Amino acid sequence: MKLALFAIGLFALGCGSIDAGNAELIDTAPSALEEAGIIHYESGVGVPESELSPLNPADFGGTVEGDVEWSGRIDLLENGLIGGVFQATHGKHAVLYPGVLHATVHVGQVILTDEIGPHILGVGDSWLVTKGTYVEFEVKGPRFQASFLGNFNSEDAPGPVFVHQKGKGVPVSELGPFGEPADHGATVLKGDPEFSARIDYEQGSTFAGVYAATRGAYLLPNPPWNEHNTFITHGVLITNEDTGVTYHVKPGDSLLIKAGTPHSLASKTAQFQDSFLAVTQ
Structure with missing residues (x-):
């Protein structure tokens, strides 16, 4: 059965509950990248929980299975772009993507299912998804955490997800x-x-x-x-x-x-x- 969550997905780190209850985070989020210029997300190293802001799954349509908790940290937010770190705990959720997004798993394991079937992503694996694509996620362990960059301004272009595994380059x-x-x-x-x-x-x-x-x-x-x-x-x-x-x-x-x-x-x-x-x- 399809999950009933049709959300603005990872891009919602800049919307939904953060807009409503965490205005200070949005106001200060871009300054970290503005000052550093480059943020390095290490494979296997998660962002501390203290740096993540809670997200309420109900703000995104709810989940069907599991007691999933979402949280995130915004490192870039400007001109339709949003980047940073997203975390989801054990369970299942789904996203109808409102823009193109590139992301990388840094903690945990997730099964990502698109129109062509399931993909198992572990630490260091990355994926590219386009606007209008519906994707289901199953977090197998306690949590998974990913860094990402997305563009709200992209046009609708649903299709299969591009997955890249750590250590396995393209021919x-x-x-x-x-x-x-x-x-x-x-x-x-x-x-x-x-x-x-x-x-x-x-x-x-x-x-x-x-x-x-x-x-x-x-x-x-x-x-x-x-x-x-x-x-x-x-x-x-x-x-x-x-x-x-x-x-x-x-x-x-x-x-x-x-x-x-x-x-x-x-x-x-x-x-x-x-x-x-x-x-x-």
């Missing part, structure tokens, strides 16, 4: 050339990195899919896109050139990067891949 044959570094405003710092990609979604200023780069280092001095990406294969070093902070990013880790944040990336492996959603300002 190289599915990747195509993705321009020269200079085409993306990048300056090569070391080596001769080559970019490739598989674009799974593109609509207006929003695009998503799988990105790959070969060994080398490059600088993005003023990237015009807000981005959530999840590293599928191999680790990299990413340095926020404003703050000087270097992140040791490993497979299964995710980053939320604010547009305009200068950062450099260094890879020592033959090729790394990440899944991503990017929204150009």
Whole structure:
């Protein structure tokens, strides 16, 4: 039986009960990313409960099975975009997505069921879902927690969910050339990195899919896109050139990067891949 919850889903972290009862959270949420420029969500490391704000499932239509509790933390909220962390406890719920969203499991395990069947997602796995897609979730353990970025402004485009498992990149044959570094405003710092990609979604200023780069280092001095990406294969070093902070990013880790944040990336492996959603300002 289909679950009876038709919600605005993970995007509801910026609506529903937070609007009604947690105005202070919305007022202050974007400042964390505004100050940091980059937020690193580590695989297997959850956000402390003290940083999550409760969400009432009843505000989203209720649940049919289990006593599910929802909570979240907003790290980005602007111009139809919302990003941060979502948590649901044991049980079943469903979402009718009001926009395109990219998310990554950082704690727990969830069974995600779309039009083509169930997908089991564990720590470090990521998924991309488009507006108008109906998805059911079953949380097997005590909870699951995911980082995410979503775009309210996308147009209706229901379809199957794209799932990427930690450590399992897409075949190289599915990747195509993705321009020269200079085409993306990048300056090569070391080596001769080559970019490739598989674009799974593109609509207006929003695009998503799988990105790959070969060994080398490059600088993005003023990237015009807000981005959530999840590293599928191999680790990299990413340095926020404003703050000087270097992140040791490993497979299964995710980053939320604010547009305009200068950062450099260094890879020592033959090729790394990440899944991503990017929204150009």
